[in-house]
Each structure stands twice: as structure tokens, then as C-alpha cells.
Amino acid sequence: MQAFTDIQPKSLSGQIYGQLRHQLMAARLQPGARLKIRELARNLGTSETPVREALLQLVRDGALEMKPGYYIRVRRLTLREYVELREIRLMLEPHAAVKALPNIDEAFIDHLETVHETLIRAELEKDYPAALLANYEFHFSVYRRSEMPQLIEILERLWIQIGPLLNFLYPFGHPSYDGPHQHLHVLAALRAQDAEALASAFRADLTEGGRSFLSYLQEIDAREGLRGA
Template sequence: MQAFTDIQSKSLSAQIYSQLRYQLMAARMQPGVRLKIRELAQSLGTSETPVREALLQLVRDGALEMKPGYYIRVRRLTLNEYLETREIRLMLEPHAAVKALPHVDKAFIEQLEKVHETLIRAEADKDYPAALLANYEFHFLIYRRSGMPQLIEILERLWIQIGPLLNYLYPFGHPSYDGPHQHLHILEALRKRDAEALAEAFRADLIEGGRAFVRYLESIEPEATQ
């Protein structure tokens, strides 16, 4: 009976872990927010044990941190940590997009177009949570088409760390582009099945679109040590 209970607990912990990972990647959690096990358990309608297990796993993943007194909060990356993560993303995300290219069809591109339209509309309406969610969905819809589960797992591990930080993107580091939005270049490259242009559009989206964001992170860097 104890073994069966343990299996149930681990299964529930995995479900909670998956939910929290999604919230982190989609920027649903603010940096520095304290996560209380009892409150989370009550909101999820479960016991504290699987919640604690899920949170501790996210601590090991580097998305959360345990502070003195054994309280857990959402970790905020330092500027150097973000820049290192971005350097890794610049290698892996264009690769994932190129690997997705053979699995892309017209219906999928139309789906991406709708997600991008949602992003632009949310930015115009200053509905920043919706904009962050749409951006996350745009990127990971493509990455998951790569058919490379280990690569996707690595990218998700990176995004659970940077996701909370993206809450500073709006309005402080609002993406800006020298020309059309890079998502439009991504869509065009997908239509033309141009792997080189696709990879370059992903790199440009991160660098060009993130210029103001990096400047803002630089301006608040002293606070990150608190």
C-alpha cells in the first residue's frame, strides 16, 4: 500500500511540476515572488508533499531558489546569467527552428500567423501577460515541430529560468526592430522553406528585439544582488 501511495504522490508531483514549468516559461511568475507550499497546495486541492517535491525539483533546475529559513522564491537571473543564457539560445533556438522546417505546412504557418496577430494586438492593448504568452507560444510551437525531444527539454530548462525575467520586457524593454517585426521574417522564411533565412531571423529576433530589454537589465543590475 505504501508503494502505491508513493507512486500516486510522484505522479501528482510530476503534474504539479509540469504546471509550474509552464507558468515559469510563459512568464506567469514574477521574479522574487515567494512560493508558499501550503497556499499552493490549497489552490491546487492537493496535499503539501507533491507540491514540495515539485518546488524542490524547480530549485534543482535553477528556476527557483531556496533562501535562509527554507522559503522558496522565483529566482531572478543576473545580467551575466541572462547574457550567458542568451548566448546558448542563439545557438540552439535557430537550430531547433531549422529542424522543424520539414514538418511545417500551410495550416501550421496560418496557426503561427494567428498567434503573432494575438501578440501584436496584446501589445497595442497593453495586455502584457497576453503578449508574453503569445510570444512563448509562437516560439515553442516551432521548436516542438523539430521532433527533437532532448533539444526541446534543454530549451524548456532555459526558458523556465528566463521566463520570470521577461516580465520586465513590457513596458521597460519593449521589443523594437529596425524594419518589420522579426516574426514576420520567420513566417516568410517558413513559407519559402529557407533554412538560412529562418535561422538568421531567430537570431535577429533575440538580439535586435532584445536591445531595449538588455539596456533595462543593465540599469537594474545593482538590485539583482539584493
Template sequence: MALRGDTLTDRTYQKLRQALMTGALLPEQVLTVRGVAEDFGVSLTPVREAVQRLVVEHGLEVVNGRTIRVPRLDIETYREILKIRMELECLAAKEAAPRISNEEIERLDAVVQSHLSAINAGDAHRTLLENTEFHLSIYRASGQPILVRIIEGLWLRVGPTLNLLFPQYCGSLTGHETHMVAMDALRRRDGDALGQAMRDDLTHGSRFLIRLLKP
């Protein structure tokens, strides 16, 4: 049975959205409708519709009426997003601590180890991918879908810019260490400690990134 057009659009949108959130796309990278359609194995229409949705969400931008490009954040926008993330992600973490299942905690253990492996291998893309999986999995465990959707919208805008952290930042184990602190807080169901671990993780990475974004 053929897939409906709206299903293809939704799937294409989710794939592009995931690519933006995990840093698979770079700041100022130019996309073409045809290229995305070929990569995803869909027709042009679902790509156009997915791109339109992401333009509205500021995940993509259209330049000169036709060029699709990944935005590059300026330092003022990044700082504003960071302040909002500090509050919302800590809130989601606190809500997640008493709700997250033991099975999900075990799965996150594997994500943390995969993240460490990517750092040690100097694999920037996999480092970002596993970092995104770790954070968003915790926030999704909060059981607060509106809050999570807002947080994902912020990651959508920040994800590509995180590529600027590499290769210099890729060897740092600070991110892994804060993830280990977060895992300990999860096991103890300590929402305050988990929220602080998320705040510490954001603080450390943002200090490095802000230096790179300064004109």
C-alpha cells in the same frame, strides 16, 4: 479513480514550469507551498516535490532553508544564457522548417495575431504568453526532443526576467515584425531564414533587457 501522487506531482511541476517559462511569475516573487497547493487544487506533497525538481533546474530557489523564491538573473548569467539560446534556438528553427506541418503553420498564424493583439492592448502577461507559445511551438516542431528540453530549461530561467521589459517595451512592434518574417520563412520551408528571424528576435529584445539589468 484517484490520481496517483506522481501524476499530481508531474502536473504541478508542469504548471509551475509553464508559469516560469511564460513570465507568469516575477523575479524575486515569493511562493508558499500552501499557496500553490490552494491555487492548483492539490495537496502539499505534490507541490513540495515539484518545487524540489524546479530548484534542481534553477527555476526556483530556496532561501534560508524555507522561503521559495523566483530567482532574479544577474546580467552575466543572462548574457551567458543568451549566447547559448542564440545557437540552440537557431538550430531548432532550422530543423523545424522542413518538418513543421501545414496545420501547425496555420495555428501559428493565429498565435501571431493574438500576440499582436496583446501588444496593442498593453497586456504584458499575454504578450509574453503568446511569444513563448510561438517560439517553443516552432522549436518543438524540430523533432529533436533533447534539444527542445534544453531550450525549455533556458526559457525556464529567463521567463520571469522578461517581465522587466514592460511596460516600456510592450508597445514595440518589432517582435511582431520578426514573427511575421519567421512565418514567411516557415511557409517557404527556409530553415536559414527562419533561424535568422529567431536570432533577430532575440537580439532586439536582449538589447533592451541588458540595459535594464545593468547595475
């Protein structure tokens, strides 16, 4: 009986940790947002202990930070940190997509096309939370087909850090492309089973589609630098 007592809190903490990870990756939490243990526990209908354990794990993961007075908030990446993580993503995300290619069929591509249409519709309607969620689902739906759990764990650790920052994507850093949306190139490459084109489309989605976003982050960095002078 003692073993069950030991396992249960850890299992509950893990569930809360998983929910918070998903919210971070899907840009459901804003940079700087304070996470109150008592409030979260009340909303989740649980005690404070598993909530505290989950939050402290996310602090260790680099997604949250503990400030003086022992309050916890969503960490906002600096420009330098974001650029470093983007460089890592440019290596790993196209690789994950290519590894997923043998495990992708027409039904999956049709579903992915629907997710992209949801993204475009949400952008047009200025439903930016829905757009950010659809973008997250588009990317990770592909990556998880790689069947490489260690790689997915690494990517998730990156996205729990960058996810909150993506709240600045709309409307200030709205993705823009020289031609068709890069997600369309992803879909075409999947249908053609073209690994090189697939990797190229994912890289371009991050660099070409993220130009305005990066420029906006640079503007913020410059303004805050001036205020601190």
C-alpha cells in the same frame, strides 16, 4: 497494490511540476515572487508533499531558490547569467527551428500567424501578460515541431530561468526592430522553406528585438550596484 501507492504521489508531483514549469516559461511568475507550499496545495486541491517535491525539483533546475528560513521564491537571474543563457539560446533556438522545417505545413503557419497577431494586439492593448504568453507560444510551437525531445528539454530548462525575467520586457524593454517584426520574417521563411533565412530571423528576434530589454537590464544592474556601494 503497494506499487500504485508509490506511483501516485510521483505522478501528482510531476503534474504540479509541469504546471509550474509552464507558468515560469510563459512569464506567469514574477522574479522574487514567494511560493508558499501550503497556499499552492490549497489552490491545487492536493496535499503539501507533491507540491514540495515539485518546488524542490525547480530549485534544482535553477528556476527557484530556497532562502534562509526555508522559504522558496522565483529566482531572478543576474545580468551576467541572462547574457550567458542568451548566448546559448542563439545557438540552439535557430537550430531547433531549422530542424522543425520539414514538419511544418501551411495550416501550422496560418496558426502561427494568428499567434503573432495575438501578440501584436496584446502589445497595443498593453495586455502584457497575454503578449508574453503569445511570444512563448510562437517560439515553442516552432521548436516542438523539431521532434527532438532532448533539445526541447534543454530549451525548456533555459526558459524556466529566463521566463520570469521577461516580465521586465514590458513596458521598459519593449521589443523594437529596424524593419518589420522578426516574427514576420520567420513566417516568410517558413512559407519559403528557407532554412538559412529562418535561422537568421530567430537570431535577429533575440538580438535586434531584445536590444531595449538588455539595455534596461543593464540599467537595473547599474542602479543596484550603486545602492550596494
